[in-house]
Amino acid sequence: MGLESYYKDHWVEIEEDRLDRYEQMFQWSPAFERLLAPADIKPSQIVGDLGCGPGFLSCELLRKVAPNGRVHSFDVNKDFIERTHAKAKAEGLGDRLELHHLTSETLPIADASLDRIIAKNVMVYVDDPAHTFKEFRRVLKPGGKAHAIDSDFAMVAIDPVPPSDWRALLDAAAHAFRTPNIGRKLYGLAKAAGFSSVDVQIMATPDTKGRLLNFAKNIAGYAREAGTLDEQSINSILDTAEAALEDGRYFAVNPQFVVTATV
Numbered sequence: 001m002g003l004e005s006y007y008k009d010h011w012v013e014i015e016e017d018r019l020d021r022y023e024q025m026f027q028w029s030p031a032f033e034r035l036l037a038p039a040d041i042k043p044s045q046i047v048g049d050l051g052c053g054p055g056f057l058s059c060e061l062l063r064k065v066a067p068n069g070r071v072h073s074f075d076v077n078k079d080f081i082e083r084t085h086a087k088a089k090a091e092g093l094g095d096r097l098e099l100h101h102l103t104s105e106t107l108p109i110a111d112a113s114l115d116r117i118i119a120k121n122v123m124v125y126v127d128d129p130a131h132t133f134k135e136f137r138r139v140l141k142p143g144g145k146a147h148a149i150d151s152d153f154a155m156v157a158i159d160p161v162p163p164s165d166w167r168a169l170l171d172a173a174a175h176a177f178r179t180p181n182i183g184r185k186l187y188g189l190a191k192a193a194g195f196s197s198v199d200v201q202i203m204a205t206p207d208t209k210g211r212l213l214n215f216a217k218n219i220a221g222y223a224r225e226a227g228t229l230d231e232q233s234i235n236s237i238l239d240t241a242e243a244a245l246e247d248g249r250y251f252a253v254n255p256q257f258v259v260t261a262t263v
């Protein structure tokens with residue numbers, strides 16, 4: 001896999017053990033309710049889920065729009081589409097689900113066909129976020145809402161890791177994301193796409209138990225693949241965070257930019 005299009009390729013092709021890990025990582029949690037609340041999902045709506053992953057969010061959306069609403073799930077990964085289908089079917093929700101395996105950045109649905117479109121931790125990977133927001137505007141009905149939830153990796157803090165060290169790690173891992181600082185850009189992108197109002201909330205949950213250490217380890221893995229930061233520097237960042245976790249000083253936060261744009 002070349003580094004240039006890695007940010008997309010590593011989602012298009014996913015080996016079995018990584019698929020299984022994502023099945024654990026992307027499970028729906030009641031804690032996500034507040035991230036979704038501004039989207040105002042209601043019964044009977046037709047809702048899109050861009051980058052549906054293994055399907056936990058799509059199933060939650062199917063429950064929220066029941067009994068008559070429908071969900072369109074989109075992903076670049078074929079296995080995720082199949083897993084989303086299997087989950088919805090197993091929960092008796094499959095007849096209100098439409099699946100779309102994406103091979104381009106244009107959504108294969110008609111203009112003005114959705115009430116809502118959700119993209120949770122996906123905009124960071126799309127080829128051209130400005131185009132994707134225009135697509136959201138195209139497929140939404142008048143009064144419809146696009147709702148994007150994303151990190152802004154330069155704003156992640158893992159104390160006591162020095163911010164300059166975190167920055168160096170991120171720079172070394174940059175190939176894994178198309179727009180690593182997407183969080184701060186969502187407002188401007190939505191405005192430029194012509195949405196009439198754009199509401200931004202920033203939601204953050206303090207982590208004192210090491211939850212974000214796994215995320216830091218993933219970033220470290222990407223940095224190792226690129227080979228632009230020496231192994232000692234990478235290990236020192238992880239060791240600093242792990243030592244702080246052991247002696248109770250560890251504190252981390254990954255603010256989520258929650259952006260709701262109304263047509």
Ligand SMILES: C[S@@+](CC[C@H](N)C(=O)[O-])C[C@H]1O[C@@H](n2cnc3c(N)ncnc32)[C@H](O)[C@@H]1O
Nearest residue numbers: 011026051052053075076077120121122125126
């Ligand atoms: C971090 S996961 C988030 C999954 C899910 N939205 C969630 O929050 O549990 C990112 C998802 O976006 C998908 N993805 C990556 N690039 C995409 C693109 N250009 N268009 C649509 N989906 C994409 C990946 O296959 C993956 O399912």
